[in-house]
Amino acid sequence: MPEGHTLARIAGALDAAFAGNEVHVSSPQGRFAAGAELLDGGVVREARSHGKQLFVEVEPPGSPEPRVLHVHLGLIGTFTIDEVAFVGEKPVVGQVRCRIEGEGHVADLRGPMVCAVITPEEEASIRDRLGPDPLREESGERGWERVTRSRKEVAALLMDQSVVAGIGNVYRCEVLFRHRVDPATPGRALARETWEAIWADLRRLMPLGVVTGRIVTREDQVEVVEGAMAKGETPHLTERTSYVYRRTGEPCRVCGTPVSMRDLAGRKLYWCTVCQTGT
Incomplete structure (x- = not known):
């Protein structure tokens, strides 16, 4: 299972690729279609991690209330993000649960244990149940x-x-x-x-x-x-x-x-x- 440094690395890559940009969110696999629809066309505010949990905050179109994409990769999940801008339409490879596209970058999520749209309050509740993260907190x-x-x-x-x-x-x-x-x-x-x-x-x-x-x-x-x-x-x-x-x-x-x-x-x-x- 990926450890905390991996999720922090993914959060940084997502932030660099999408923060401040409008994104198209889809579910090529189909299992996250309803959640993707809630995020599609929104503007990414921030991607962040806490331990093994990943959160991507999105401001949906026409709504002042942000939504949060919550991801836990589990044992086999991967989240790949283009390091450089992709030109043209990127083909879907494998069972992509969630795809984020914006400004030439594409991020594909495969095989996660958790992939859900939650509220900021629900994110806070999840974080409250977690211990301190050495990458985020000075005190243990x-x-x-x-x-x-x-x-x-x-x-x-x-x-x-x-x-x-x-x-x-x-x-x-x-x-x-x-x-x-x-x-x-x-x-x-x-x-x-x-x-x-x-x-x-x-x-x-x-x-x-x-x-x-x-x-x-x-x-x-x-x-x-x-x-x-x-x-x-x-x-x-x-x-x-x-x-x-x-x-x-x-x-x-x-x-x-x-x-x-x-x-x-x-x-x-x-x-x-x-x-x-x-x-």
């Missing part, structure tokens, strides 16, 4: 309040979108390794300073994902990306960028112990049994 205090009251394993809590919005399996596994935290640690046993360090690290790592389109967590590669960004250059990464994610049985990059894996709440958890013993 609301997340800490939920963590410190819970007996659940911290590895499970980090995947709970009401604790931290936008974190998926990759960031979960990697940030716990980076801070040497035992994934089985109950939330209420996690040290406050450890939580603050994890939050600060997510605030550092996730913007790199927005820029590169990849989850980068290995410190040597994090520094490469940060250095390139500081120079205004495009970073190029060719190596695997994870410490433990999808490295079952391979040697830990720090101590050499084979990386372990187990199922937790339907997802594969990867960790090092030697390095990750702290709380």
Whole structure:
């Protein structure tokens, strides 16, 4: 499932392509025809994300009340946006649930878990149920309040979108390794300073994902990306960028112990049994 940096990247691309412009909205697949009709001919005000949720605010023609396109990509959804203006009529490829066209740009949404038109009040209600987003909020205090009251394993809590919005399996596994935290640690046993360090690290790592389109967590590669960004250059990464994610049985990059894996709440958890013993 795409993690928060992917949705922030999509929101930025949609904003760059359509904000301030009148758009034609359609549903080539037909499953979103009624919703597309509500948005068609409107002016895009803003595209924004919160965690794994995407919202595109549109001012419909002849109506002062905005409507919001709400998208959750789920496991297989994709939202592709032309990086450069498209000339002519773009053919429909695959099962396109929603197509947005305007000023030469075309965006196609395929296979989402959620694609609906909602009100701004309904958007606010959805956002209120989510935890803080490291890409949007400076403080992780609301997340800490939920963590410190819970007996659940911290590895499970980090995947709970009401604790931290936008974190998926990759960031979960990697940030716990980076801070040497035992994934089985109950939330209420996690040290406050450890939580603050994890939050600060997510605030550092996730913007790199927005820029590169990849989850980068290995410190040597994090520094490469940060250095390139500081120079205004495009970073190029060719190596695997994870410490433990999808490295079952391979040697830990720090101590050499084979990386372990187990199922937790339907997802594969990867960790090092030697390095990750702290709380």
